[in-house]
Amino acid sequence: MHDVVAHQVSLISLQAGAVQISTEDARAREGARTIRELSVRTLDELRHMVGILRAAGADTEELTPQPRLSDLPRLIGVSALDVTFEDACDPAAERSEAVERAAFRTVQEALTNVRKHAPGAKVWVRVDEDEAGLRVEVRNGPADAAVPAPELPGGGHGLVGLRERAQSLGGTLEAHTTPEGGFVVQALFPAGR
Secondary structure: OHHHHHHHHHHHHHHHHHHHHHOOOHHHHHHHHHHHHHHHHHHHHHHHHHHHHHHHOOOOOOOOOOOOHHHHHHHHHOOOOEEEEEEEOOOOOOOOHHHHHHHHHHHHHHHHHHHHHOOOOEEEEEEEEEOOEEEEEEEEOOOOOOOOOOOOOOOOOHHHHHHHHHHHOOOEEEEEEOOOOOEEEEEEEEOOO
16 A cells, blocks of 8 residues: 555656646645645645554555566556666566565655655666566665755655565665665565466
């Protein structure tokens, strides 16, 4: 829930902020401001609900078809970010749905975090696999000082949830800053899971 909704709402907020800054029309600027405020409020409410569900031990059964690795180009295309995508995976390889979903969500959350914390940064996304398993890496450079930060709220659940998901599949997830002032998220999902 958090992965999907937070990603979409942050895109709405980002686009509304761009309209608010770029338009000369006062009514359009006011409408964009309202959309942005509602988006931020929605993200706050979502963060609150995720906290409640975590505390209550929410049921994690999936209710609708979930995205897979083959959906990454579409996700990247609508991200409103400068992304270089390298896909070194065999499209015919058989992987569990849970692994494909976890890989997709890892990229989705990392792109959302770039929008929030490093606006204007260049991003590199790579997926590959070998006998060790499926690897996902999302790396971004530092924020562009000329691009205004969208000031989107965060609950700190995104990377925690990704790490928990990777561990539940027998994998790992690491996330840390880089010496160049950027950030990297790396996940490994073992083969055969």
